[in-house]
Amino acid sequence: MDESTGLTERFEEHRSHLRSVSYRMLGSLSEAEDAVQEAWLRLNRSDTGDVENLGGWLTTVVSRICLNMLRSRESRREDAMEAYPTERVVGREDTVDPEQEAILADSVGLALLVLLDRLAPAERLAFVLHDLFAVPFDEIAPMIERTPAATRQLASRARRRVKGAPAVPDADLTRQRRVVDAFLAATRGGNFDALVALLDPDVALRADKAVGPTPAPLLISGAVTVARGAMAAVQRAQSTQPALVNGTVGLAMAPRGRLFLVLAFTLEDGLITGIDVIAEPERLRELDLAVLDV
Structure with missing residues (x-):
């Protein structure tokens, strides 16, 4: 040799x-x-x-x-x-x-x-x-x-x-994590029915204009409508993981490790009642993000 x-x-x-x-x-x-x-x-x-x-x-x-x-x-x-x-x-x-x-x-x-x-x-x-x-x-x-x-x-x-530091007790974080994990799994797997089951019938999704493709902020409501929108983001979901977002469980999408957008959730009685999709650079910089351990 x-x-x-x-x-x-x-x-x-x-x-x-x-x-x-x-x-x-x-x-x-x-x-x-x-x-x-x-x-x-x-x-x-x-x-x-x-x-x-x-x-x-x-x-x-x-x-x-x-x-x-x-x-x-x-x-x-x-x-x-x-x-x-x-x-x-x-x-x-x-x-x-x-x-x-x-x-x-x-x-x-x-x-x-x-x-x-x-x-x-x-x-x-x-x-x-x-x-x-x-x-x-x-x-x-x-x-x-x-x-x-x-x-x-x-x-x-x-x-x-x-x-970071969670804004809610560990028990609440665990319950939030269970719902958010299920949301991500259903989106990645294209499981429409499972996704609808996680959403409150009157769920509202708000997305700022940087999310696209519309030139203005987007507001849609209703479990079926929101679920259809999520189904269109199956590819994006592959580069998404749970994270602490302002102290509660959310999702961070980061292709190649660069933060692209964040989903912040509002939950009531185990169902998702609100989703805020954040992609504007100035809004992303203001978020308090941390690794999720639960």
Whole structure:
């Protein structure tokens, strides 16, 4: 086995971990793959003969790459959907399977990706590496040029923003979650009758104009009418997950980890009596979103 083959095999042993770190940092599978490939290129250009812990070395490298990508994204926020430019490796796919990304996002939690996207780059790195991958603060600190104590504070602040606080008791959240989960399952599965059964006969749905396709806010009412509208959003429902929305259970739709719209529900006696579909950027920014643990 030559040296090049051995290095490739050692890198492949860590690829899955590096992609997991990168995806949670960036919220985009294509960007995560780019970060991992850049880490591979840097490994090939580096002398790692004295490196005892290659996995730790690679995690540091890919984390710094992701941090630079996040900072670049912050400076050109209007172009955040564009992939980060990097060299390509022979055999690297230029497109990412949307189904593969949806599966990965579902396993991570879209609500978490949305909330991470709201953190500053240094906060995001500190939280992801420490809370999700158990990297010690003294190893994270040099990556963001902070002291371990300051890095701990960044992670703590990020944790508070991500976790949030429910506005109702856990028992009520559990009941809300049961109804919202059923709504999402019926929408994803195209089960019209199950969806109608969850809606109050006089349910009202309000959607702001950014939802489209109408140029003005939309108001529809009645279980059958609202259910028909939901059936038209089956594809969108694939990139939707439950989240805490202003302290109660709602749904966040976030293709590629970027918040697109939110559904806030009003429930009475186990039935949905109101749905507010929010997509206007200024309204989305005002929402208090958090990961749902119940």
